[in-house]
Amino acid sequence: VISLSVLQLTCDPLSAITPKAPRILPDAGLTTPRAGLVNPAGVFSGPLTSSGLGHSKLAALFEHPLYTLPRLALQEDDRLLRVKARLQASEVDSSQEWVSDTEDGYDATHWNDSVESHPAWLRFHLGISRWELYDGRDPALPALMEQLATHRIVSAVQKTGGTQLKLVMSFPNYGQALFKPMKQDRNEETNPNLFYFSDFERHNAEIAAFHLDRVLGFRRIPPVVGRLINVTKEIKHITTDRKLARTFYTSPVGNVCFYGQCSYYCSPEHAICGCPTNLEASLAAMLPDLSLAPRRSWRNPWRRSYSRSKLAQWEKDPDFCGTVKKTLPYNKGTRLVDLIDMTILDFLMSNMDRHHYETFEKFGNDTFILIRRSTFLRLRLLSLPQFRLSDVMRESLTLDPLASMAPLLSEPHLIALDRRLSTVLQVVKQCQQQHSTVEAVIFDDLSAHIANSFASGLQKNTSNDQEPWRS
Ligand SMILES: Nc1ncnc2c1ncn2[C@@H]1O[C@H](COP(=O)(O)OP(=O)(O)OP(=O)(O)O)[C@@H](O)[C@H]1O
Numbered sequence: 001v002i003s004l005s006v007l008q009l010t011c012d013p014l015s016a017i018t019p020k021a022p023r024i025l026p027d028a029g030l031t032t033p034r035a036g037l038v039n040p041a042g043v044f045s046g047p048l049t050s051s052g053l054g055h056s057k058l059a060a061l062f063e064h065p066l067y068t069l070p071r072l073a074l075q076e077d078d079r080l081l082r083v084k085a086r087l088q089a090s091e092v093d094s095s096q097e098w099v100s101d102t103e104d105g106y107d108a109t110h111w112n113d114s115v116e117s118h119p120a121w122l123r124f125h126l127g128i129s130r131w132e133l134y135d136g137r138d139p140a141l142p143a144l145m146e147q148l149a150t151h152r153i154v155s156a157v158q159k160t161g162g163t164q165l166k167l168v169m170s171f172p173n174y175g176q177a178l179f180k181p182m183k184q185d186r187n188e189e190t191n192p193n194l195f196y197f198s199d200f201e202r203h204n205a206e207i208a209a210f211h212l213d214r215v216l217g218f219r220r221i222p223p224v225v226g227r228l229i230n231v232t233k234e235i236k237h238i239t240t241d242r243k244l245a246r247t248f249y250t251s252p253v254g255n256v257c258f259y260g261q262c263s264y265y266c267s268p269e270h271a272i273c274g275c276p277t278n279l280e281a282s283l284a285a286m287l288p289d290l291s292l293a294p295r296r297s298w299r300n301p302w303r304r305s306y307s308r309s310k311l312a313q314w315e316k317d318p319d320f321c322g323t324v325k326k327t328l329p330y331n332k333g334t335r336l337v338d339l340i341d342m343t344i345l346d347f348l349m350s351n352m353d354r355h356h357y358e359t360f361e362k363f364g365n366d367t368f369i370l371i372r373r374s375t376f377l378r379l380r381l382l383s384l385p386q387f388r389l390s391d392v393m394r395e396s397l398t399l400d401p402l403a404s405m406a407p408l409l410s411e412p413h414l415i416a417l418d419r420r421l422s423t424v425l426q427v428v429k430q431c432q433q434q435h436s437t438v439e440a441v442i443f444d445d446l447s448a449h450i451a452n453s454f455a456s457g458l459q460k461n462t463s464n465d466q467e468p469w470r471s
């Protein structure tokens, strides 16, 4: 009896109901049938177009003119990667195909310079531009997410960099994903008395961040899906990472656990445990390798103080923003408004720890006033009842495979988004009241689009109450 009650405490009953999972829990009616992870492919056939959902706020949002702005024509230089021009016939044998030797567990590749031959992850990489990581309507995206959710995992090794445990997982088509495990219950709220970085990464936050970024129209977070991983078959048995393999053990109640090696929370006290082998995790599409797309890391000027007793510069200096605006790289191009977009995203999801951010070196240096006009208008839109941020996020997150286990964000977390959004809008309003000109606050990134014929629709939809400063 005692061990049974322990079992129920150590293994979330919901995790025990997935197909094929060996059960160690007695079926005590706890395993209410829920739609299991049956058809992630079906799940992903709709999310990015959001069709077929009846009345869908999410679909309506993505059809709004602010989300269907004609894309600026991409210059050659605006793409992160380029497929190399064909080699001269003399430089290559007969075939133009890139054919790999078949390695253990990997598919033979037959890619050529036609897009159709490329796996979804490669299409994603080739689609990355100066302005966004992906095109919201690119059909390669649902395909990529479906593959992240379903493709066989052939390799799992620890990734260095960052502070908490993460694994790089590889798929038979050579695609890769960054894995982060579930470390705490979805409903848990961060203890406000803890020092800011004493917080675990959350797999559902990684998923929600991707959805939020897409809902905000930024598209600067790589696609992330939730997936139930079998820690024995999909990590322990296939890993070539000895340091990782050595940390596996079976817990006293029969769950398979590991803790890995990293600078924070990789210890037996913070073991990550399956139920008994099932583990919820987030899988993020990997960005192109550093050797192909070098990054540059920048200190966030508005990073928080990392001292328990000292304030950060921006908290003490009343003209800090003025100084930043005059400093490279913020004194030209769109870098400052990019940073503001990112800061709004961080505030909405309560990410308190953005110490650095990264850019692709290729786009590094030329890329506020205060806030982009398009961002401001989208935030206003998301504060209206017909689009409400919490509602579109709730809907968007139901498209993730793990939503069948439990809602990815609990109601208090969803409501917090609306609360924080109104704070952001309040701040912009105060700024507008303090400045005499619109240009001092709003960075007009839309005039290029307005010049376009498409803009008439946009004007109609966003005039009067959405542009209060116009009056
Ligand atoms: N999808 C991805 N593709 C490629 N590299 C990634 C991806 N996600 C993260 N990384 C790299 O891994 C590093 C660590 O990832 P993580 O998400 O933990 O960042 P972080 O939270 O900023 O790290 P820290 O724990 O130091 O705060 C990042 O700085 C980035 O360089």
Ligand SMILES: [Mn+2]
Pocket: 162, 163, 353
């Ligand atoms: Mn982090």
